[in-house]
Amino acid sequence: MQSNMNIINGHFITLENNADDINSITIENGKIKSFNSPNPNFKTIDIKNNIVIPGFIDSHFHLKNYGKRQDMINLKKIDSIDQIVKLIRQKISQHPDIKWIEGFGWDHNLWGGNYPNSEILNSISDKHAIVLTRIDGHSMWVNDLAIQESTYSVEELDSINGASVINQCILVDNAMDPIRKVMPNDDIGDVERWIKVAIENANRMGITNVHDAWQDANIVAAIQNLINKDEMNLRCNGMLGAAHTELLNRFFSNGHLISDLYTIRSVKAFIDGALGSRGAALLEPYSDDKHNCGLILISKDEFEDLAYRCYKNKFQLCTHAIGDKGNQFVLDTYNNALQDRESRWRIEHAQMVHPDDIDKFVPHQIIPSMQPSHCTSDMPWLEDRLGDHRLDRISKWRTFIDKGLKVAGGSDCPIETGNPLFEFYAACTRQDHSGYPAGGWQPQEKVNSMEALKMLTTWGAHAEFNEHRRGRISIGFDADLTILSEDITTCSPQTILNTEVIMTIVGGNIVYRN
Template identity: 35%
Template sequence: MYKKSLLTLSATLLLSVGISLSLSAATLVTNVKGYTLNEQGKLIQFKRLLVDDNGKVVSLDPNKVPAGTTKLDGHDKVLLPGLIDAHGHLLGLGGNLLEVDLRESGTMQEAAQWVAQYAMGHADQEWIKGRGWNQELWSDRSFPNAEVLDDVISNKPVWLTRVDGHAAWVNSKALELAGITNDTPDPAGGQIIRDENGQATGVLIDNAMDLVAEVMPKQSSKLYQAQLKAAGEHLLSVGITAMHDAGIGHHVYDFYLARAAEQNLPVRIYAMLSATDPTLPDMLDTGIIRSSDDFLFIRSVKAYGDGALGSRGAALIKPYSDAPHQHGLLLTQPEDFPKIFQQVLGAGFQLNFHAIGDRANQMVLDEFERTFSSTGGQELRNRVEHAQVIAVEDLSRFAELKVLPSMQPTHATSDKNMAEDRLGKERMEGAYAWKTLIDSGIPLPLGSDFPVELANPFYGLHAAVTRQDRNNQPVAGWYPEQALTIEQAFKGFTLDAAYAAHMEDALGTLTPGKWADFILVDQDIFEVPAQDIWKTKVIQTWVAGEKVFDANTSGE
């Protein structure tokens, strides 16, 4: 029954896309345990995959194979579609790979020592940069300070972003270069953390980060290329063949266009224009851009609602449970919402709004509802990026408004040690509510938010299914009623992610007519114990029918 229906589907799609089995050289991947979703989102299996010389899928388990077809033995490995990360920061990942990584630091002092060691080995760098610190994992759970950095590096500025990217830890030299003094006011949507004497401590929240960022050296095409190379190699090694780049300015826009023209992009990029870029109107006027090889697609805008939960920047309706005087920060002020919504939707671009706290989510949903009535644009598959903490009464509105919640499973397992402290027990009912949202009938695109989280998509699949970290904690799962099935999570990293990028016509499944983006892995994620999903290793990665990563020859 399965083979008959699949062959019927294959024949129909072959006619629709004009592919003929009699065309020249094709490739047949044999002897695999293949999985893909069909167009209806149902999981199907196959043993052979036929790819044409253009890098597109011809059929699964074909009855006939054209003469001259190259045959590749999959050696009984598991074959999956290339995975899609629906929310990441490509050059940010590359930058992180080229800077000091503080993710595993256990104390503020240890982090400072790592920075000092890095600086000794990179004496040519004008600024010492890094990322990944998280005070919630340190014993005292207190924000760091400039003084500790000054003790190890005082002659050049230091810039270290928090793991969520919504706070920066700098030394006194950086504060001095930025002109930040005790009298410097907090900018709208930002906060300069100060001690009991009113002195800046060296931690800047959200928009306050811009005060230092403005005096840092500007990015160059050469640096972008190094970041792109590092990020691309890493993503392909973990099975990601496409990603949604959540917020690019005009410099990166121009860089991507140039690389796309040269056919020199390592992974497929669905790029979101940054709503804060002053040239946004010009980029919107240029219109939708989609390269013929589907390596670059630009038809969306990323806007910014609030900050992150860990730094208490997420905008909440009621105060933080562990900081009763704080409600979080709005990075875009309420009076500016209508202009952004009307500008983006009016241009025919999808709007993807960052919202983590329940206030930010509610404001974004309210504005979508108003704009759909006045301007239209509901069919654009607009999104809320993160949709992390939602008022219970707002959960059903995503499906009602056809606004996609773009979520990151490992955020839940990373936040589990502090989220309930920040929110209290009652608000947790609408937090990280994947199952409630998917049951409401809305597609659920999934990603990682790399480099905030590690990019490995199998970590995300594991977190989505188990609601546990990679130490299998907590034993019963963290709010396990919101866990997904492995099929639902797999759909989030494939078909739903493609749908959220208007690319389900070309990506997300290995059905005929789509690009042959696929990976070979060392275990069956649909059969192994759920706690072991994260251990999956990628053996090979193929994009458009070409091998772009091989674990046996990469040295990794």
């Protein structure tokens, strides 16, 4: 049930032109009813001069994956293979009857940049299939038993279109698919539990709305179950995974799902891999792998057919593209398929774009959906991967905004932490949390604080066709609000990182209170 309330004594950043005139807002039936006229019959919350902003919208999130990875071995920030081996042995000793051992988050750049060999995992166990997903989600480190379970040989995995295998045990991009197909199916109860964990965490971080960037039938059913049980404390804009043909056909036949908390009108596709695992498709070879230009994961004909079907059925197409060749491929396909400026098709990540392709975003107002912390997470090794001459193609937020494009900001959680304050900080500074490098990495692409806030609110609402009801604090808009301890639009960069979320409100309901 939606609450009616007055919020008084706050500093309101509305992203309208009236912020200086507002000292209270009244919420009725989940909407912003009025400014500066508290209803005496409603409960009143004094927020003691804290800062009220439109609720954070994360435009690229993975709800199920966030929750599921809490059940996996956490390999993030581990800087030695020995420690990884120790954690796997601990997991096996604690759960000896589990056949599949999963971990997530390893990054070979933290232990010198060399990929591990196949003997490391094979020496741990020949009775447990071990599958460790890299931090970017685009490669797996597996043991021989996991490969045997797939019934593929290493050579067959390596020959799959859009795939490669390194050191007999690192499966890149499409080489992972046969392993995934033989792993235990997710139980719908587990999917609900994982999504609830993600929702609770998102609410703690001040997030009121996520764009869930790959949904299958289980995720769709789990979210609908949570809504029916009144346990969905987060708005969700779902992207159907393009690989789920039956689900896609059902929605193309039946049309969009539009409701207050849950919308499906988008399709997610993949064109290439990631820079970290050298699977992002490049126009010229990787500087540290001279015979490798990355991977294109789908044929031209397949992608053109998907684009045609999405446009015909009025579904927004949201395509993962990271490398400059991958982005060029998507842009050219989009511009051939689109006939209007309001389809709002998106490129998820748009991390590396050749200068000659920037203007291709403009005619059909293609939305760059970008994650600022990807830039600052990747910057330590990008020069090795790409060479100095290509670094100015990375994370071009300023360039896109100057072209009149609305950049939708997000985190790609659980690849990154999901904290929108960290994304805001990265967008404004292009620095890590210690303030390195001075002045920012490729600083010409920094954005100002109000632009960074719009990336995480107003422009995210635009990217889901809801700019008329979300992303600003305005009369008649959904009462989705985030209350912070600091004014992140004026405080120092370090203060941004230390800012606390005081309260999160979704549709007039307090879903988190510090």
